[in-house]
Amino acid sequence: MGSKSIKPLIFIAPSFILAVLIISYPIVDLIRLSLHDVGTFGQLNGFIGTLNYQDVFDDALFFEVLLRTFYWTFFVVVGTVLISIPIALILNEDFYGKGIARTIIMLPWAISLAMTAVIWKWMLNPDYGMLNHFLISIGLIDENIGWLADASTAFPMQILIGILVSIPFTISIFMGGLTSIPSDIYEAAHIDGSSYMQQLRTLTLPLLRPFINIAVVLNVIYVFNSFPIIWILTEGGPSNSTDILPTYLYKLAFQYGEIGLAAAVSIIMLSILLLFTFVYAYFGMKKTGGAS
Amino acid sequence: MSSKLKRSIIAWILLFPVLFTVLFPFVVTLFTAVKPRNELTAIPPNFWPSTFHWTNFIEVFQSTNIAHALMNSLFISTAATLIAILVAAPCAYALTRFDFRGKRAYQFFLLVTQMLSPIVLVLGLFRLMVYAGVVDSLSFLAIIYAAFNVAFCVWMLQSYFETIPKDLEESAWIEGAGRIKTLVSIFLPLAIPAITIVAMFTFVNAWNEFIIAFSTLRDTESYTIQLGIIEMTGYYSIRWDYIMVSVIIASVPVAILFSWLQKHLVGGLTSGAVK
Numbered sequence: 001m002g003s004k005s006i007k008p009l010i011f012i013a014p015s016f017i018l019a020v021l022i023i024s025y026p027i028v029d030l031i032r033l034s035l036h037d038v039g040t041f042g043q044l045n046g047f048i049g050t051l052n053y054q055d056v057f058d059d060a061l062f063f064e065v066l067l068r069t070f071y072w073t074f075f076v077v078v079g080t081v082l083i084s085i086p087i088a089l090i091l092n093e094d095f096y097g098k099g100i101a102r103t104i105i106m107l108p109w110a111i112s113l114a115m116t117a118v119i120w121k122w123m124l125n126p127d128y129g130m131l132n133h134f135l136i137s138i139g140l141i142d143e144n145i146g147w148l149a150d151a152s153t154a155f156p157m158q159i160l161i162g163i164l165v166s167i168p169f170t171i172s173i174f175m176g177g178l179t180s181i182p183s184d185i186y187e188a189a190h191i192d193g194s195s196y197m198q199q200l201r202t203l204t205l206p207l208l209r210p211f212i213n214i215a216v217v218l219n220v221i222y223v224f225n226s227f228p229i230i231w232i233l234t235e236g237g238p239s240n241s242t243d244i245l246p247t248y249l250y251k252l253a254f255q256y257g258e259i260g261l262a263a264a265v266s267i268i269m270l271s272i273l274l275l276f277t278f279v280y281a282y283f284g285m286k287k288t289g290g291a292s
Numbered sequence: 293m294s295s296k297l298k299r300s301i302i303a304w305i306l307l308f309p310v311l312f313t314v315l316f317p318f319v320v321t322l323f324t325a326v327k328p329r330n331e332l333t334a335i336p337p338n339f340w341p342s343t344f345h346w347t348n349f350i351e352v353f354q355s356t357n358i359a360h361a362l363m364n365s366l367f368i369s370t371a372a373t374l375i376a377i378l379v380a381a382p383c384a385y386a387l388t389r390f391d392f393r394g395k396r397a398y399q400f401f402l403l404v405t406q407m408l409s410p411i412v413l414v415l416g417l418f419r420l421m422v423y424a425g426v427v428d429s430l431s432f433l434a435i436i437y438a439a440f441n442v443a444f445c446v447w448m449l450q451s452y453f454e455t456i457p458k459d460l461e462e463s464a465w466i467e468g469a470g471r472i473k474t475l476v477s478i479f480l481p482l483a484i485p486a487i488t489i490v491a492m493f494t495f496v497n498a499w500n501e502f503i504i505a506f507s508t509l510r511d512t513e514s515y516t517i518q519l520g521i522i523e524m525t526g527y528y529s530i531r532w533d534y535i536m537v538s539v540i541i542a543s544v545p546v547a548i549l550f551s552w553l554q555k556h557l558v559g560g561l562t563s564g565a566v567k
Binding site: 007008009010011012014015016018019021022023024025026027029030033042083086087090093094095096097098101103104105106107108109110111112113114115116118119120121122123127128129130133134136164167172221222225227228231232246249250253254259262263266269270273274277 | 296297299300303304306307310311313314315316317318320321324332333334335336337339375378379380382383385386387390392398401402405407408409410411412413414415416417418419420422435436438439440442443446471496499500501502503506507518521522525532535536539542543546547548550551554
C-alpha cells in the first residue's frame with residue numbers, strides 16, 4: 001500500500017475519533033452499567049448479570065410508561081401525517097399568498113422545542129392563559145380548565161403540541177415528494193376524464209408513498225425520543241401520569257440516583273428503536289421495490 | 293371569478309385553522325412580552341396590552357441573567373459549528389474523491405451514529421464528563437454538539453461535493469499543482485456555499501439543543517439561553533413578561549436564519565434522495 005491509500009484515512013480520522021469518543025464509548029459504558037450493581041454516585045459494585053433488566057421489567061410503572069410512550073408516538077406521528085398530507089397538497093397548488101401561508105406553517109420548525117413548550121405553558125395557564133380566555137369567548141367552555149393539573153387533559157394537549165411542531169418537517173418531505181411527480185401523468189389522467197379525487201387516490205397518494213414511509217420512520221425516531229414538551233409542561237406528572245420513557249429515564253438517572261436501572265432503560269429504548277427501524281426498513285423497502 | 297382567485301379563497305379557508313393555531317401562540321408571546329406588569333395577572337385576562345411596554349426588552353437585561361446565558365450559547369454554538377465543519381468537510385471530501393476499502397462500511401457507521409439520539413446517550417455522556425473532569429465545561433459541550441452533527445454534515449456535504457466536477461481538479465494536477473494546492477485553490481472556493489449552509493444548520497441545532505445541556509450543566513453560570521429561560525419559569529414569582537421577552541430574543545434571530553436555510557436544506561435533502 002502506497003501513500004495513496006493512507007491519505008483518505010487522515011481525512012476521515014477526526015470524524016471517526018469524535019464518533020467513537022462521544023457516541024460509541026457512552027453506549028459501551030451504558031451496556032456495562034446496565035449489567036452491574038451501580039451506586040448512587042456511579043461507582044460499580046459488582047457484576048449482576050441481567051438483574052437490572054429484571055428489576056425494570058418487574059416494575060409496573062415501567063410498563064405503564066412504556067405503553068404511554070407508544071400512545072404518544074402513535075398519536076403524534078399518525079396525527080402529523082394525516083394533517084400534513086392535505087396541507088402539502090394545498091401548498092402544492094398555485095394560489096395567491098402561497099409564500100406567506102408556507103412561511104407561517106413552517107414557523108414552528110424554526111423555534112426550539114423548549115421555547116415552544118414555555119410558550120404553551122403560559123397559554124395553558126388556568127387563570128391567565130389565553131387558551132381558556134379564547135375558548136370561553138367563543139363559547140366552547142363555561143369556566144377555566146386547569147389543563148396541566150390532570151393527565152386526562154394534559155396528555156392530549158401535549159400530543160396536540162407534539163403534532164403542531166412535527167408538521168413543518170413532515171410537510172417539507174411531502175412537498176419534496178410532490179414536486180418530484182412529473183406533471184404529464186396528471187395531464188394524461190385529465191384527458192382520461194378522471195376527477196381530482198380519483199387522481200388523488202390512484203396517482204398522487206401511491207406516488208407519495210415512499211415519502212410517507214420516510215416521514216413515518218424519521219418522525220417515530222424523533223417523537224419517541226422527545227423530551228422537552230412533556231418535561232417542561234408537566235415534568236411527567238402529576239405523579240408519573242404523563243411520563244414517557246425519556247422523562248422516566250431522566251428521573252431514574254438524575255433524580256432518583258438509580259443509575260443501573262437508568263442504564264438498562266437506555267439500552268431498552270435503543271433496542272426498541274433499532275428493532276423498529278430494521279422492521280420498517282425491511283417491510284417498507286420490500287413493498288416499494290427497495291431501489292433507494 | 294378567475295379560477296386562480298377561486299382556488300386561492302378555498303386554499304386560505306382550508307388552511308385557516310392551521311394558520312390560526314400556529315400564529316395565535318406567537319401573537320400571545322409578543323403581547324405578553326410588552327404588557328405592563330399588572331396586566332399579566334388580570335382576571336379575566338386581556339388579549340391586547342393597554343400600552344406597549346417596549347422597555348421590557350431593556351429591563352430584562354438588567355434584572356435577569358440572560359445576557360450571560362446568551363453569551364454562553366453564542367460561544368457553544370460557534371465552537372460546535374467550527375469543530376463540526378473542520379471534522380466533516382475533510383471526511384466528506386475523502387468520501388467523494390477517494391476510493392478506499394471500507395468506504396461503504398464507514399458511511400453505514402456514520403448513518404448509525406446519526407440514529408442514536410442524545411436522550412438515550414445522556415447518562416453515558418454525563419459519566420464521560422465526570423470521568424474526564426469537564427462537567428460544566430462549555431468547550432466540551434461544544435465538542436458533544438459537534439459530534440451529534442458530524443454525520444448529518446458529512447451526508448449533506450457529500451451530496452454537494454459530488455456535484456463539483458472533478459475535471460477542474462484533474463486539469464490543475466496536469467498543470468503540475470499538488471493535491472493540497474488544488475484542494476485549497478480549486479475545490480474549496482466552490483465548496484464554500486455548501487459549507488456555509490451546513491455550518492448555519494449546525495449552529496441553529498446547537499443553539500436550540502435542550503436535553504444534554506439540561507442534564508449535564510450543573511452551575512447556573514454555564515447555562516445556555518434555553519436553560520436560562522426554563523430556570524425563569526421555576527422562580528417563586530414568575531415574570532412571564534421577562535420570560536416572553538427572553539423567548540423572543542432567543543428565538544427570532546435563529547428563526548430568521550432557519551427560515552432562510554430551510555429552502556436549501558429541503559433542496560439538498562431531495563437532491564440526495566433522487567440519486
